[in-house]
Amino acid sequence: MKKNFFLIILFYVILKPSISFSLVEIDITRGNLDPMPISVTPFFSDGITDENIKKNLNIENLGLEISRIIENNLEKTGLFDAIEKEAFLQKPDIAHLKPRFEDWALIKSQVLITGKVTSKKINEKDYINIEFKLWDVLGAKMVDGFSLTTTPRSWRRVGHKISDKVYERLTGESGYFDTRIIYVAEEGPKTQRIKKLALMDQDGFNTKYITLGSELVLTPRFNPANDKEITYMSYFRNMPRVYIVNLQTGEQKVVGDFRGMTFAPRFSPDGKKLIMSLAKDGNSEIWVRNLETNIQEKLTDHPSIDTSPSYSPDGKFITFNSDRSGYQQIYVMRSDGSKVKRISFGKGIYGTPVWSPRGDLIAFTKLHKGKFFIGVMRTDGTGERLLTENFYQEAPSWSPNGRIIIFYRETKTDDKGQGFSAKLWSIDLTGYNERLVSTETDASDPSWSSLLGN
Amino acid sequence: MNLSKILKNAFLIVIFGIIVTACATKKSVKTTTESSTTTKAAETQKADPIEKLDALMQGDVYIGSDTVGELASGVPDRVFFATNETILTTASRETLRKQAAWLRQNSNVTVVVEGHADERGTREYNLALGERRANAAKDYLMTYGVSSDRIKVLSYGKERPVDSGSNPLSWSKNRRSVTVKAN
Numbered sequence: 001m002k003k004n005f006f007l008i009i010l011f012y013v014i015l016k017p018s019i020s021f022s023l024v025e026i027d028i029t030r031g032n033l034d035p036m037p038i039s040v041t042p043f044f045s046d047g048i049t050d051e052n053i054k055k056n057l058n059i060e061n062l063g064l065e066i067s068r069i070i071e072n073n074l075e076k077t078g079l080f081d082a083i084e085k086e087a088f089l090q091k092p093d094i095a096h097l098k099p100r101f102e103d104w105a106l107i108k109s110q111v112l113i114t115g116k117v118t119s120k121k122i123n124e125k126d127y128i129n130i131e132f133k134l135w136d137v138l139g140a141k142m143v144d145g146f147s148l149t150t151t152p153r154s155w156r157r158v159g160h161k162i163s164d165k166v167y168e169r170l171t172g173e174s175g176y177f178d179t180r181i182i183y184v185a186e187e188g189p190k191t192q193r194i195k196k197l198a199l200m201d202q203d204g205f206n207t208k209y210i211t212l213g214s215e216l217v218l219t220p221r222f223n224p225a226n227d228k229e230i231t232y233m234s235y236f237r238n239m240p241r242v243y244i245v246n247l248q249t250g251e252q253k254v255v256g257d258f259r260g261m262t263f264a265p266r267f268s269p270d271g272k273k274l275i276m277s278l279a280k281d282g283n284s285e286i287w288v289r290n291l292e293t294n295i296q297e298k299l300t301d302h303p304s305i306d307t308s309p310s311y312s313p314d315g316k317f318i319t320f321n322s323d324r325s326g327y328q329q330i331y332v333m334r335s336d337g338s339k340v341k342r343i344s345f346g347k348g349i350y351g352t353p354v355w356s357p358r359g360d361l362i363a364f365t366k367l368h369k370g371k372f373f374i375g376v377m378r379t380d381g382t383g384e385r386l387l388t389e390n391f392y393q394e395a396p397s398w399s400p401n402g403r404i405i406i407f408y409r410e411t412k413t414d415d416k417g418q419g420f421s422a423k424l425w426s427i428d429l430t431g432y433n434e435r436l437v438s439t440e441t442d443a444s445d446p447s448w449s450s451l452l453g454n
Numbered sequence: 455m456n457l458s459k460i461l462k463n464a465f466l467i468v469i470f471g472i473i474v475t476a477c478a479t480k481k482s483v484k485t486t487t488e489s490s491t492t493t494k495a496a497e498t499q500k501a502d503p504i505e506k507l508d509a510l511m512q513g514d515v516y517i518g519s520d521t522v523g524e525l526a527s528g529v530p531d532r533v534f535f536a537t538n539e540t541i542l543t544t545a546s547r548e549t550l551r552k553q554a555a556w557l558r559q560n561s562n563v564t565v566v567v568e569g570h571a572d573e574r575g576t577r578e579y580n581l582a583l584g585e586r587r588a589n590a591a592k593d594y595l596m597t598y599g600v601s602s603d604r605i606k607v608l609s610y611g612k613e614r615p616v617d618s619g620s621n622p623l624s625w626s627k628n629r630r631s632v633t634v635k636a637n
Contacts, residue, residue, distance in 0.1 A: 190618035191614070192614075193613070218581075219578065238608060240608070240609070261581065261608075261609055263578060263582075264581070279581070279585040279609065282585065282586045282593070305582040308578045321579065323538075328575075328579055351578075352576050352578065365576050367575070391620070394577065395577065417618035417620075417624070
C-alpha cells in the first residue's frame with residue numbers, strides 16, 4: 001500500500017462552533033417517506049485553483065464533483081432529496097457569501113450547502129483548502145460550516161466529512177460517510193470462487209485489493225479502534241488461520257500459535273484483544289487473545305459448535321452462536337466466559353450475532369422455512385424485528401453510528417446451476433431504504449470501519 | 455339486434471378464452487411447483503425428476519454416484535451427510551471401511567480429509583460444521599486402524615461446492631467429506 005493513502009489534515013477550522021439549535025431537523029427513527037429538499041451548489045474556485053487541480057488530479061471541475069459526493073451521500077440516506085442544479089437561481093460564489101434566501105425558498109429548498117475550493121502552496125507542495133457552509137433557508141441563517149486544508153488526492157474524503165457534518169447537524173446523529181468498507185471481492189464460477197480482500201470508501205470509490213486471490217480469504221473485520229488495521233481468515237498454505245493486517249504498511253501476521261483451524265475473528269472495542277473460534281478434533285470453541293500480552297484463553301467449554309463471537313461496545317459481554325441446544329441459537333456471556341445465557345427463542349435458527357455500536361441491539365441472521373432474514377433484537381433477546389427476507393443473506397455489520405446494517409446476499413442459481421452472484425446490500429435499522437452497495441466485482445463479508453481518523 | 459347478438463357472442467367467447475387461459479396458466483404453475491417438491495408429477499414421457507430424486511437421496515443424504523471419485527481403485531473418495539448432521543450413515547461407514555483397508559495396505563500414504571457444508575448456512579458456522587464432518591470421518595478411519603498422524607483434517611465450510619445448483623439434490627452432494635491423498 002502506498003504512503004499518503006490516508007488523509008493528512010493540516011488545518012481544520014470550525015467556522016462557527018456550537019450555534020443555537022437550528023429550525024431544520026430530521027427524525028430518523030422512523031422510515032422517512034418525505035425526504036427533505038436540499039440544494040448543494042457546486043463549490044466555486046478561481047482560475048489558478050482550477051489549473052492547479054487539473055495538473056494534480058486531472059479533474060476539470062473539482063467543486064462540482066465535491067457537491068455531487070455530498071448529494072449522493074445524503075440522498076442515499078433516504079432522508080434528503082437534492083434539487084436539480086439547473087433550478088438554482090443564485091450563483092454559487094455569491095450564495096456562499098450571502099445567500100438570497102427567498103431564491104432558495106422559491107425552489108422549495110429547506111437547506112442550502114455552499115462552498116469554495118482554493119489551491120495553496122505550503123513548502124512548495126500543493127494543497128487544497130475547502131470551505132463549506134450549511135444554511136437554514138427558512139430560518140435565513142448559517143447553521144454550520146468549516147474550512148479544511150488537505151492534500152489534493154484526499155479530496156473525496158473532504159466531501160464525506162462535509163456530508164457527515166450536514167447529517168450530524170440535521171439529524172442529531174453522528175455521521176458515517178467518512179468511512180471505509182472492507183469486504184471479500186469474488187470472481188469466477190461458484191465451485192471455484194476466487195476471493196480477494198478489498199477495501200473501498202463507503203460510497204464504492206477508491207477500491208483497493210489487499211490480497212491477490214491466490215488463497216482463499218474470508219471474513220475481514222476492521223479494528224474499531226484503528227481504521228488502519230483489519231483481521232481476517234486466510235487459507236495460506238492450506239492452513240486456515242486468523243491474521244491481522246496493517247493496511248498502511250501491508251504487514252501481516254498470524255494470530256497465535258494454535259493447532260487447529262482458527263476462524264471467525266473480531267477485535268474487542270478497544271482493539272487490544274481478538275476473539276475467534278478454534279476448531280480442533282471436531283469441536284469449535286471461542287478463544288480470546290490479548291494482543292498486548294499474547295496471552296490466550298479459552299472462553300467456552302462445550303462439545304457443541306461455538307462461533308461467530310462479537311463484543312458489546314463496553315467490552316463487558318460477548319454474544320455468539322452455538323448449537324448446544326440442538327440448533328444454532330444466539331447466546332450472551334460475560335467476556336470472561338462466565339454466565340452463558342441463551343437469548344434467541346423464536347422459530348428457526350439464528351446465527352452471526354453482532355452487537356450494535358450503540359449497545360442496545362444485536363443484529364443477526366435467521367433461517368426459517370427456507371428463507372434467510374437479517375434482523376435485530378434487544379440484548380436480552382426481546383423485541384425481535386426482521387428487517388429483510390431473501391433466498392440467502394447473512395453477515396450483518398453495523399455502520400459506526402448504528403443506524404444502518406450492511407450484509408451480503410447470494411442469488412439462487414437456475415436449473416443448470418447458472419446465475420450465481422453475491423452482492424453487498426444495506427438497510428436502515430427502520431427496515432426501510434434497502435440498497436445495493438456498488439462494488440467492482442461480486443462481494444461478500446462486509447465490515448464497516450469506524451469514522452476514519454486522520 | 456343482430457349486431458348486439460354478435461357483440462354478445464363475441465363477448466362470451468372472449469370471456470371463455472380468458473377463463474381457459476387462466477386455467478391453463480394456473481395448471482402449469484402448479485405442475486412446476488409439484489415437480490420441485492415431493493408430490494409425483496404426471497409426466498410420463500420424460501424421466502420423472504422425482505423418481506430420480508428418490509433414487510439419489512435417502513432422507514436428505516445423497517446416495518448417488520455423481521461427483522464421487524476414487525481414493526484408489528474400487529475405493530470411493532467421499533461420504534455424504536444429512537443437513538446439519540455429522541452422523542455417518544451405513545453406506546458412509548462402508549465407504550470409510552474400504553478407505554481404511556486400503557490405507558492399511560498402503561501405509562506410506564497420508565491423506566487430508568476435507569469437510570464441506572452446503573450453502574444453506576452461515577459461513578462461520580459452516581466452517582465449524584465442515585471441521586466436525588471431516589473429524590467424524592477421521593475418527594472412523596482411526597477406529598479401523600489408520601493412525602491419526604496419517605490423517606489431516608481441513609474444513610472448507612461452504613466455500614468449495616461440487617454442484618453449483620440451488621436445490622436439495624445439489625445441496626446433498628455438497629454436504630460431504632472427501633478423503634484426498636496428500637503425498
